[in-house]
Amino acid sequence: MLQEESDLSLVIAQIVQKLKGSNLYAQLERQAWACLQRPEIRLESLKEDIKEFFKISGWEKKLQNAVYSELNVYPLPSHPSAPPEHLKEPLVYMRKAQGSWEKRILKSLNSMCTELSIPLARKRPVGEQKELLNKWNEMGTDEPDLSLFRPVYAPKDFLEVLINLRNPNYENGDSLSFRTHLGLIQVPLKVKDIPELKECFVELGLTTGQLGIDDSTQVPPELFENEHVRIGQKVLVQQDSAAAQQYIRQGSPTALRAELWALILNISSQPEDILYYEQLKTNVIQHDLLVDSLIYKDVKLTASNDDYYFVFEDYLYQVLLCFSRDTSVLGHFAYNSASPPKSYIRGKLGLEEYAVFYPPNGVIPFHGFSMYVAPLCFLYHEPYKLYQIFREMYVRFFFRLHSISSHPSGIVSLCLLFETLLQTYLPQLFYHLREIGAQPLRISFKWMVRAFSGYLATDQLLLLWDRILGYNSLEILAVLAAAVFAFRAVNLMEVTSLAAAEAVLADLSTLKVMPLLQIFLFATVT
Amino acid sequence: MSRQKNQSFKGHGLSKGKEREPRTLIRFKTTLMNTLMDVLRHRPGWVEVKDEGEWDFYWCDVSWLRENFDHTYMDEHVRISHFRNHYELTRKNYMVKNLKRFRKQLEREAGKVEAAKCDFFPKTFEMPCEYHLFVEEFRKNPGITWIMKPVARSQGKGIFLFRRLKDIMDWRKGTVGKKLTIVEAQPNRANVNPSGSHDTKSSDDQKEEIPVENYVAQRYVENPYLIGGRKFDLRVYVLVMSYIPLRAWLYRDGFARFSNTRFTLNSIDDHYVHLTNVAVQKTSPDYHPKKGCKWMIQRFRQYLASKHGPEAVERLFRDMDNIFIRSLQSVQKVIISDKHCFELYGYDILVDQDLKPWLLEVNASPSLTASSQEDYELKTCLLEDTLHVVDMEARLTGREKRVGGFDLMWNDGPVSREEGPSDLSGMGNFVTNTHLGCVNDRKEQLRQLFRSLQVQKKAPG
DSSP: OHHHHHHHHHHHHHHHHHHHTSHHHHHHHHHHHHHTTSTTOOSTTHHHHHHHHHHHHTHHHHHHHHHHHHHHHSOOOOOTTOOTHHHHOSOHHHHHHHHHHHHHHHHHHHHHHHHHTOOSEEEOOHHHHHHHHHTGGGGGGOOOOOTTOOOSOOHHHHHHHHHTOOOTTOOOOSSOOTTOOOSSOOOOOOOOOHHHHHHHTGGGSTTSOOTTTTTSTTSOGGGTHHHHHHHHHHHHHHTOHHHHHHHGGGOOOGGGHHHHHHHHTTOOOOHHHHHHHHHHHHHHHHEEEHHHHHHHHHHHHTGGGSTTGGGGHHHHHHHHHHHTTOGGGGGGGGTSSOOOOEEEOTTOTTOGGGEEESSTTSOOOOTTGGGGTGGGGGTOOSHHHHHHHHHHHHHHTGGGGGSOOOOTTSHHHHHHHHHHHHHHHSHHHHHHHHHTTOOHHHHHHHHHHTTTTTTSOHHHHHHHHHHHHHHTOSHHHHHHHHHHHHHTHHHHHTOOSHHHHHHHTSOOTTOOHHHHHHHHHHSSOO | OOOOOOOSOOOOOOOOSGGGSOOSOEEEEEOOOSHHHHHHHHSTTEEEOOTTOOOSEEEOOHHHHHHHGGGOOOOTTOEESSOTTTHHHHSHHHHHHHHHHHHHHHHHHHOHHHHHTTTTSOOEEEETTTHHHHHHHHHHSTTOOEEEEESSOOTTTTOEEESSHHHHHHHHHSHHHHHHHHTOSOOOTTTSOOOSSSOOOOSSOSSOSSOOOOEEEEEOOSSBOEETTEEEEEEEEEEEEETTTTEEEEEEEEEEEEEEEEOOTTOTTOHHHHOOOHHHHHHSTTOOTTTTTEEEHHHHHHHHHHHHOHHHHHHHHHHHHHHHHHHHHHTTTTSOOOTTBOEEEEEEEEEBTTSOEEEEEEESSOOOOOSSHHHHHHHHHHHHHHHHHHTTTOOOOSOOSEETTEEEEEESSBOBSSSSOOOTTTOSSOOBSOOTTSOOOHHHHHHHHHHHHHHHHHSOO
């Protein structure tokens, strides 16, 4: 009992600490002062009256949403004497692996820099600044020579690193048994099985209405859709984050999605936020970073070639270039196993006072990074709003897809979950693919790293991301990957090479996500 | 003219009588070598005839039509893919004339409000004969942009934008202008090159080396709806099986064609910005063939719904239905409605920032060449379903409201989504039977349709 109480008070203290530095605190303070003028506030019962006022005026709700947001994002404090690295990643061997992976990336970046004799950062001459400002809304028309730039790494490079991860404390012996994991990932992390997933994703069950299934043309809207939309509108009126998160587990109606996501992520575009975005923009105009070329290259290679996202090319630059200058993103490294790369001012290598994080937000983009932003362009049209949403999505979810950690939503766990599901519930398929040299993870890895962006049709992708937000977890990506394999199992059993297997799974654009998930979780005999 | 008739449900006009025996061998002919050829060749029971062989079905091009239609005898069952004088709808100057006349008639018969429903065509003037009317309108609206389009060319050729009368003066003085002053009076319609979309040569007038051209000056829509900063237009397919009575089908699929460059009124000379035609975009320096610069119309509809909500989107699509119907009604009395003819039109629609759709033009020979895999599938399915509706095999009963991806939009009167004869007096709950941009589960629908047709055939009596 005592332990729980002290845990709770620790959590409260931590959250209070966090929120004290936020805008919301300043606003609440202002509101409290302002409401003293009101007749219903009496000196004798000052505290209660102010609390009552907050409740009625909706400020309590805002505070609630902020607290809820903090609880969602920040891991609960562990043992008081645990070092801060434990918050990032409790397992030493994982931390070490992440560290050496980062070293490799940085080395690659630095060597590209030296090869091309391009500085990591430089100040733009005034003429160039003016030009960029004029072209800000159409940077896609620029065709800089990017032929010499290569992406720093691609998902498959990262996969090789994960395959070689080993826990030095774990010895599973040489003898094969039915318990041997036959996949590529060989670390003993705990992953859920289907009964546990069913419990976790209970709202996706067969008897619960879903958008993505129960809104299809054959189903009359009176059965589910109309009521669901009505509830969604109510949730928005109430402005309750927690309720929105619960609601969206059954999918979001198209017209309400933008607002619902903003509510769940606790994003409201205050003037300060718009100003902040403008400052980032100024930063971009004034300084040119090497990563900018990497961003350009990535957008041109991926989003611009996509049948649907090419239209949003300009927005992608406006978001990603600003993102790389945003030092507030550094905050997420407290709970990210990764650490921001450090660079030193010319000539002052090793001197801590001259160390800067590079890029300023500590995130080095890789091949396909821009695809995290592209689907959001469907929902948000003002650049600052799009920016805020993307940044929040990144520091809540996407960062886990390219850093080595033991977190259940981390990419390592997702890979292991995927392979375990396949081996346990589709053993024949798994064995067959393994025999022909087509380890399933080699095909599904890229889907999961990109959270399926660019592989699914946009409307299906958004339904999937609804559930990521609803469950505050990325595990659904692994479940979907397994469900896709299950769906195409018949064809896959007939292939005899990795290339043929890739071909069977090359086109996911016709898949309907929710029926696949439902069948895999709730209608497969286990 | 658009009086509502009480609909005890009418068939959609397949000829009854002895010609309704199902045909097993259909001889087809076509000169097009693209998706159409693939579709025709794969259709069971259809064989190609070449050169002078007799045919039952001809997907012809408009030049053949012009030269041969009048002296070709066709049996009752024979079908051909164009109406004799389709140019009444597809040539910009004729369409304008017909629409203006129709609008006046509507105003007389049904009042201003009804007539205003025809205001989907930007103000257009024929050049040079309406030059003075144009100048009057021009002076009333100083500073707006106008677009000059040749009447009979396609793929964006010969088009330019202008804001000053000086620009037209220069144009008038140019080569084309000179030719027109010599042949000032508009040629007799019968001699005029009636091509809607792809001919460039006129074989009528061997004396002239440069073809005689007419232009129209049209008010340019300056506030187009932009997605990602780019302008786009919509290509929609409408199949007309007859004009008298008017029977038209609307295809669920279509696409939005994007301009490769960002929209701005500053660059009037930049051809590429303003013209969204894929043919023009293909020559733009920014063009990358992989991009395709097209969105399926379902994606477009979803995008709008997430931005503006479902009611606004429904209003937009209802307004588009209005464009299709009214434009067809305006030429109903002038087009020779030969029962052998059918026509698949490609409508080009531009949406402005107030979500109002504008008709840019109607194409009698919409491009059937595929620009990407997705495009190939769309066009293949479109053509297959067109052939299903034309029904050379005489399988349909004539009461169908939907065949594959086609929904029966107008059957001598509006067609309702509801089953059975509808009471049109209230018009309160009437929802038209159109599903543009909606789910196209055509395979499933066709399977059910043909299965039930087979069952019906087997049933006695």
